[in-house]
Amino acid sequence: MEIRALTDEDAAAIVSWRYPGRYATYDFGDRSELTSDHWAVTEAGELIGYCCFGAPARVPGADEEPGTLDVGYGLEPGRMGQGLGSRFVGRILEFAAEQYSSDRLRLYILDWNERSRTVATSQGFAVESELDSDEGRFLVMVAS
Numbered sequence: 001m002e003i004r005a006l007t008d009e010d011a012a013a014i015v016s017w018r019y020p021g022r023y024a025t026y027d028f029g030d031r032s033e034l035t036s037d038h039w040a041v042t043e044a045g046e047l048i049g050y051c052c053f054g055a056p057a058r059v060p061g062a063d064e065e066p067g068t069l070d071v072g073y074g075l076e077p078g079r080m081g082q083g084l085g086s087r088f089v090g091r092i093l094e095f096a097a098e099q100y101s102s103d104r105l106r107l108y109i110l111d112w113n114e115r116s117r118t119v120a121t122s123q124g125f126a127v128e129s130e131l132d133s134d135e136g137r138f139l140v141m142v143a144s
Contacts, residue, residue: 001091002042003051010040010047019077022112025135026074039095041073041088048084049075051092053100059108060133062140069102085119093123108138117141 006014011034019026028034037056041049050073057072058064073092075084096105107125109116117139125141132138 001048001088003039003091003095004042006034006038006040006050010050011038013047014050014074017074017077019080022110023077023080025110041092047076048079049073049088051095053096057108059131059135059138061131062108065106067103068106068142069096069100069104070106070108071096072108081115085115086122089119089123104142104144107141109141110135111137111139 008031011031014034015028015031017027018024033056034050035052035056037054038050038052040047041051052072053069055064055070057070062070064070071092073089075088093105096102105125106128107120108131109120111130120141124143126143127139128142129140130137131140
């Protein structure tokens, strides 16, 4: 998997993705939500997901913490549940270590999202706290 700058074509594709059921909370409303801190994740040249760092990865109500890098990501909806999660997130975390200087990483995972929680745990993340927002209750997971 490769991570590269997000193109306008990538952004248009990501905005068109529609996640099923409860996962629809991850849908983007429009292109303006994808900032310069968003990156494309590709495999064999094909867009399979995205990642983001810093402010775009934080949920409403979460504060920036010195030395902590907030990380967000999304896998293309048609690829969910196919066993790609650990490799996908692992590559994003490698990229974060290459591009950013931080003492620890932080993820926000909706409490009902067992798949994402399982992947995060497999990557060394542990629940630090919980945070309620308009989108639901998030588990705040950290790794050093």
